[in-house]
Amino acid sequence: MFAADKEIGEDLARVDWAATPLGPPEEWPQSLRTAVSILLSSKFAMWMAWGPELTFFCNAAYRRDTLGQKYPWALGRPAGEVWSEIWDDVSSRVDTVLAGGEATWDEALLLFVERSGYPEESYHTFSYSPLRDDDGTVVGMLCVVSEDTERVIGERRMATLRDLGSDPSVIRTEPEMLDFAGEQLGRNPHDLPFALTYLFHDDGTARLASAAGIPAGHPAAA
Numbered sequence: 534m535f536a537a538d539k540e541i542g543e544d545l546a547r548v549d550w551a552a553t554p555l556g557p558p559e560e561w562p563q564s565l566r567t568a569v570s571i572l573l574s575s576k577f578a579m580w581m582a583w584g585p586e587l588t589f590f591c592n593a594a595y596r597r598d599t600l601g602q603k604y605p606w607a608l609g610r611p612a613g614e615v616w617s618e619i620w621d622d623v624s625s626r627v628d629t630v631l632a633g634g635e636a637t638w639d640e641a642l643l644l645f646v647e648r649s650g651y652p653e654e655s656y657h658t659f660s661y662s663p664l665r666d667d668d669g670t671v672v673g674m675l676c677v678v679s680e681d682t683e684r685v686i687g688e689r690r691m692a693t694l695r696d697l698g699s700d701p702s703v704i705r706t707e708p709e710m711l712d713f714a715g716e717q718l719g720r721n722p723h724d725l726p727f728a729l730t731y732l733f734h735d736d737g738t739a740r741l742a743s744a745a746g747i748p749a750g751h752p753a754a755a
Contacts, residue, residue, distance in 0.1 A: 534566045575592055588612070589609065715743045718746075
């Protein structure tokens with residue numbers, strides 16, 4: 534079962550499973566063993582949770598793409614503990630799977646994860662699906678996920694650059710240009726919570742010409 538991926542399998546084998554609700558691996562039902570084998574064999578990022586505490590498993594792709602510093606600590610722990618910082622955001626979806634046996638789907642969902650020691654803006658497209666035991670009862674869930682953080686943030690920033698570079702055909706004066714630039718920069722508070730525009734003179738001095746995101750009299754806009 535753990536041999537499907539040598540590196541992750543070795544870390545899973547080190548977990549004290551007897552101390553979890555799942556018990557030692559040799560006593561696991563065939564349905565759980567099969568689910569773990571499929572998880573580890575996949576090259577697509579996945580994690581799964583099984584049992585009354587939703588005990589956490591993941592594969593190598595999920596470790597690489599998403600889990601960060603939480604690995605290998607996360608293995609064998611309750612999923613709600615592993616992702617405690619976002620559990621309020623996803624728990625209703627988990628309940629849909631466990632209580633109703635229905636799969637869920639989200640596209641580019643914003644989640645503030647803490648995988649590098651600090652809260653981090655991230656976007657994920659994922660589906661939760663039910664996992665069933667040998668009797669057909671839903672006892673866990675499988676998450677298949679693709680992280681979209683780079684794409685979402687990249688598209689947002691490119692849109693700002695595109696708007697700044699658009700042809701302001703009705704703008705003819707310096708004040709109008711400054712107002713136009715401030716308006717465009719102010720449309721992206723996620724990446725530019727505030728922006729200051731300075732004009733440089735021939736003598737090397739600079740003058741604050743406009744501000745976006747903060748009042749003109751703010752100390753930062755001096």
